[in-house]
Amino acid sequence: xxxxxxxxxxxxxxxxxxxxxxxxxxxxxxxxxxxxxxxxxxxxxxxxxxxxxxxxxxxxxxxxxxxxxxxxxxxxxxxxxxxxxxxxxxxxxxxxxxxxxxxxxxxxxxxxxxxxxxxxxxxxxxxxxxxxxxxxxxxxxxxxxxxxxxxxxxxxxxxxxxxxxxxxxxxxxxxxxxxxxxxxxxxxxxxxxxxxxxxxxxxxxxxxxxxxxxxxxxxxxxxxxxxxxxxxxxxxxxxxxxxxxxxxxxxxxxxxxxxxxxxxxxxxxxxxxxxxxxxxxxxxxxxxxxxxxxxxxxxxxxxxxxxxxxxxxxxxxxxxxxxxxxxxxxxxxxxxxxxxxxxxxxxxxxxxxxxxxxxxxxxxxx
Amino acid sequence: xxxxxxxxxxxxxxxxxxxxxxxxxxxxxxxxxxxxxxxxxxxxxxxxxxxxxxxxxxxxxxxxxxxxxxxxxxxxxxxxxxxxxxxxxxxxxxxxxxxxxxxxxxxxxxxxxxxxxxxxxxxxxxxxxxxxxxxxxxxxxxxxxxxxxxxxxxxxxxxxxxxxxxxxxxxxxxxxxxxxxxxxxxxxxxxxxxxxxxxxxxxxxxxxxxxxxxxxxxxxxxxxxxxxxxxxxxxxxxxxxxxxxxxxxxxxxxxxxxxxxxxxxxxxxxxxxxxxxxxxxxxxxxxxxxxxxxxxxxxxxxxxxxxxxxxxxxxxxxxxxxxxxxxxxxxxxxxxxxxxxxxxxxxxxxxxxxxxxxxxxxxxxx
Numbered sequence: 001x002x003x004x005x006x007x008x009x010x011x012x013x014x015x016x017x018x019x020x021x022x023x024x025x026x027x028x029x030x031x032x033x034x035x036x037x038x039x040x041x042x043x044x045x046x047x048x049x050x051x052x053x054x055x056x057x058x059x060x061x062x063x064x065x066x067x068x069x070x071x072x073x074x075x076x077x078x079x080x081x082x083x084x085x086x087x088x089x090x091x092x093x094x095x096x097x098x099x100x101x102x103x104x105x106x107x108x109x110x111x112x113x114x115x116x117x118x119x120x121x122x123x124x125x126x127x128x129x130x131x132x133x134x135x136x137x138x139x140x141x142x143x144x145x146x147x148x149x150x151x152x153x154x155x156x157x158x159x160x161x162x163x164x165x166x167x168x169x170x171x172x173x174x175x176x177x178x179x180x181x182x183x184x185x186x187x188x189x190x191x192x193x194x195x196x197x198x199x200x201x202x203x204x205x206x207x208x209x210x211x212x213x214x215x216x217x218x219x220x221x222x223x224x225x226x227x228x229x230x231x232x233x234x235x236x237x238x239x240x241x242x243x244x245x246x247x248x249x250x251x252x253x254x255x256x257x258x259x260x261x262x263x264x265x266x267x268x269x270x271x272x273x274x275x276x277x278x279x280x281x282x283x284x285x286x287x288x289x290x291x292x293x294x295x296x297x298x299x300x301x302x303x304x305x306x307x308x309x310x311x312x313x314x315x316x317x318x319x320x321x322x323x324x325x326x327x328x329x330x331x332x333x334x335x336x337x338x339x340x341x342x343x344x345x346x347x348x349x350x351x352x353x354x355x356x357x358x359x360x361x362x363x364x365x366x
Numbered sequence: 367x368x369x370x371x372x373x374x375x376x377x378x379x380x381x382x383x384x385x386x387x388x389x390x391x392x393x394x395x396x397x398x399x400x401x402x403x404x405x406x407x408x409x410x411x412x413x414x415x416x417x418x419x420x421x422x423x424x425x426x427x428x429x430x431x432x433x434x435x436x437x438x439x440x441x442x443x444x445x446x447x448x449x450x451x452x453x454x455x456x457x458x459x460x461x462x463x464x465x466x467x468x469x470x471x472x473x474x475x476x477x478x479x480x481x482x483x484x485x486x487x488x489x490x491x492x493x494x495x496x497x498x499x500x501x502x503x504x505x506x507x508x509x510x511x512x513x514x515x516x517x518x519x520x521x522x523x524x525x526x527x528x529x530x531x532x533x534x535x536x537x538x539x540x541x542x543x544x545x546x547x548x549x550x551x552x553x554x555x556x557x558x559x560x561x562x563x564x565x566x567x568x569x570x571x572x573x574x575x576x577x578x579x580x581x582x583x584x585x586x587x588x589x590x591x592x593x594x595x596x597x598x599x600x601x602x603x604x605x606x607x608x609x610x611x612x613x614x615x616x617x618x619x620x621x622x623x624x625x626x627x628x629x630x631x632x633x634x635x636x637x638x639x640x641x642x643x644x645x646x647x648x649x650x651x652x653x654x655x656x657x658x659x660x661x662x663x664x665x666x667x668x669x670x671x672x673x674x675x676x677x678x679x680x681x682x683x684x685x686x687x688x689x690x691x692x693x694x695x696x697x698x699x700x701x702x703x704x705x706x707x708x709x710x711x712x713x714x715x716x717x718x719x720x721x722x723x724x725x726x727x728x729x730x731x732x
Contacts, residue, residue, distance in 0.1 A: 010695065010710070033706065050418075051417060053417070053418070291724075291726055305696065308706075309702055309703060333674065341398055344376070346377055362679070
């Protein structure tokens with residue numbers, strides 16, 4: 001029997017591991033709810049440090065700093081899944097860390113993640129474990145080409161993966177990803193990429209947002225459009241996948257599942273690509289098109305408070321501002337029906353997520 | 367010819383005088399735009415201190431602290447109009463303070479304010495300057511009863527005023543408001559209280575939000591409903607008043623004008639009650655029913671950036687949470703279609719504004 005933990009009181013402090021834009025937007029959402037935040041991040045230039053009264057700039061391995069951090073907050077959450085597990089172990093002995101380790105472990109390793117999806121009857125691409133160049137040759141025989149070779153851990157925005165189009169690409173590919181534990185995944189001929197954002201609290205209340213349609217460019221999310229151009233049946237299936245994942249992990253917080261939509265003629269139209277046990281870039285549209293954003297839902301869940309409704313009041317297109325895109329600031333600010341969000345990063349770098357815009361229009365349907 | 371001042375750069379710091387909920391919500395809005403904030407307030411318990419990396423807790427008369435503050439920010443704004451003018455004078459010599467002193471001076475003194483409204487052909491109640499009990503008797507003869515005796519300065523939420531219903535109330539009334547410079551105002555038999563929120567930037571761009579209908583209880587704002595139940599002609603007139611005031615003051619920032627609506631048979635249906643040279647409680651609905659809130663418009667104006675559009679995507683009722691109202695937190699969080707905002711005040715006191723809720727519904731018209 002699951003024990004419901006004591007909910008947070010107003011004025012309590014939530015510790016946030018990670019000081020990037022996601023931590024920053026979580027801190028802003030917590031403020032709206034009357035909660036304080038304390039951001040922990042090794043990077044002295046963390047954008048989240050600017051929006052909160054308390055921060056710790058220290059390595060994730062610094063036990064003294066972690067101890068002080070644990071003593072200054074009521075519970076801990078995080079903005080990204082690649083936190084060292086030793087850090088979470090250390091904190092867990094002292095206070096509640098949400099979402100809990102099972103979700104972290106599952107999403108930190110592509111092999112574990114795919115096995116998890118399969119275990120709860122969610123389709124994935126075919127995959128094969130690869131620990132050597134020799135394994136890779138076996139895997140290619142098993143899976144066929146084209147396929148993707150991906151490191152099991154620490155991959156994001158296309159980092160740590162190579163595309164194997166034909167047999168010539170196979171030689172040396174394992175070395176090219178750093179000779180790390182990997183998986184070979186069959187290439188999925190998808191017609192659309194969509195995602196579901198779900199929130200779940202300790203009491204098992206689950207809400208999902210309308211399904212989002214995503215377009216990537218250079219393996220980084222470029223736009224999210226809501227509603228996705230999909231039929232209602234697919235939307236229902238996608239929401240159901242979000243709920244199933246959240247329930248299976250006994251999850252507390254917001255999570256995202258990225259899905260490939262195959263052509264309608266396939267037996268299994270929806271294939272899970274990956275999950276993120278955190279607020280997600282493909283949910284940034286909720287900030288402008290819903291009364292309650294994904295960031296606020298996450299904080300509500302972590303606080304042990306009721307989730308809010310996820311109704312969407314407007315149609316919306318979110319566009320990431322990558323690198324120099326942000327320099328169009330003055331034009332973007334003046335654009336009709338457009339919300340501009342700047343993450344406050346001090347340095348503009350190519351490929352870096354600097355901000356986003358949400359363009360809203362009145363709802364066409366429903 | 368007006369000199370357009372250099373606009374702020376991303377990452378610049380805006381100084382905010384006042385650390386209450388308005389300063390807090392301004393700081394949150396600035397964060398969304400990639401700007402930093404530094405909050406200055408004498409109260410160590412200031413709720414705005416929790417949402418920003420920089421704050422100064424010092425008296426408004428502390429020149430050393432003000433000097434340091436001025437050196438650490440790019441320009442200064444404020445959350446309330448009762449800042450000592452010496453503080454503004456001191457800062458003004460060092461950097462830009464927006465909105466500028468003329469707006470402050472006008473709104474700090476009810477007599478100046480009423481004369482200002484009249485000077486730009488905006489109707490007000492009849493009024494009469496009162497500096498003694500003898501003046502008051504003269505004023506009553508001139509204005510008639512019922513009437514309101516109000517201190518010229520430092521009044522808000524009904525503080526510093528008495529209602530004179532009949533001649534028996536006149537004796538000792540001047541003493542009851544502390545024998546301060548005052549005005550006697552005729553009582554306006556209004557049918558509705560409405561308000562207009564306008565934003566103006568240095569370039570003279572002006573935007574106004576949809577007109578709000580306000581209900582006060584015990585002289586504190588209880589609810590704001592938008593759209594107001596008024597005809598389009600009145601809404602146009604009210605918006606025009608906001609624009610006229612902003613232009614006349616060469617104003618930069620957000621301002622609110624509270625208006626009384628008299629019965630349709632009156633010659634002048636709209637009478638200005640007072641103006642606030644700042645974001646305003648009757649504009650809190652914009653946070654949930656518009657893409658761009660009054661707080662963000664204020665920050666955009668102060669930064670010298672383009673204003674955003676003020677379109678309203680939903681109908682909305684804002685309800686202030688006064689004193690113990692906030693304790694219904696768990697129910698309010700679970701309420702359908704409702705956004706909950708807690709100002710993070712550490713102490714709940716009767717009559718204190720602790721937070722607000724915005725209940726949105728799909729637009730009925732337009």
